[in-house]
Amino acid sequence: MARLILFNKPYGVLSQFTDKGTADSPRATLSDHIALPGVYPAGRLDRDSEGLLVLTDDGRQQARIANPRFKAPKTYLVQVEGAPDDAALAALRSGVTLKDGPTRPAQVSRIDPPDLWPRDPPVRYRKSVPDTWLSLTITEGRNRQVRRMTAHVGHPTLRLVRWRVGDWTLDGLTPGQWRDA
Known part of the structure; x- marks a missing residue:
């Protein structure tokens, strides 16, 4: 069964688990809040936006949530x-x-x-x-x-x-x- 996570992304956090920014100015990422292997965001929220980010370990479900074709x-x-x-x-x-x-x-x-x-x-x-x-x-x-x-x-x-x-x-x-x- 697919895992589905609801996360309240704080302001200033990137909607990804890693940051390729510079070492001297690291930015907050999902890995600062979620320590679950194999889940990925279904869609994105800008760094300066807050709120609901859905994560899943199911690629199909990820596409259904994020792809505009499905009009979620x-x-x-x-x-x-x-x-x-x-x-x-x-x-x-x-x-x-x-x-x-x-x-x-x-x-x-x-x-x-x-x-x-x-x-x-x-x-x-x-x-x-x-x-x-x-x-x-x-x-x-x-x-x-x-x-x-x-x-x-x-x-x-x-x-x-x-x-x-x-x-x-x-x-x-x-x-x-x-x-x-």
């Missing part, structure tokens, strides 16, 4: 700069055209600030510029896609937390913690 929905809690108006949200819902082509339509809504752990380092705070939290669900996984989508509609991402992949959620996991699914 991924839900993100996104703190953006400014207050997106209805037109900006409608653009995200319709799909926006990025440099690498049009995105699939996203499900997006404004939400109250979620009850999340503090981020280290904290998100910059600007007294004169408001921020807004969105719940955004996509069925693709291009490089930095959510960040590029929100920037495209004029609202750069300040904090990005993946909360759900398919039926799996981050619920109950603190940063750096993992559990079997």
Whole structure:
């Protein structure tokens, strides 16, 4: 039976087990948190993103989760700069055209600030510029896609937390913690 691990990837951790960076400035990797042989991430999260990373020891399952062809929905809690108006949200819902082509339509809504752990380092705070939290669900996984989508509609991402992949959620996991699914 395939092993499936749900991991709350902290900010600043690479979504891989090794780092080919320089020896004098090592970066945190999955191996700093997970000591299980034979499991690999099904998809990626950028170093400056947090949240749910699914790992498995089954290559087929890994492909079904990560490959956009299978359209596994991924839900993100996104703190953006400014207050997106209805037109900006409608653009995200319709799909926006990025440099690498049009995105699939996203499900997006404004939400109250979620009850999340503090981020280290904290998100910059600007007294004169408001921020807004969105719940955004996509069925693709291009490089930095959510960040590029929100920037495209004029609202750069300040904090990005993946909360759900398919039926799996981050619920109950603190940063750096993992559990079997």
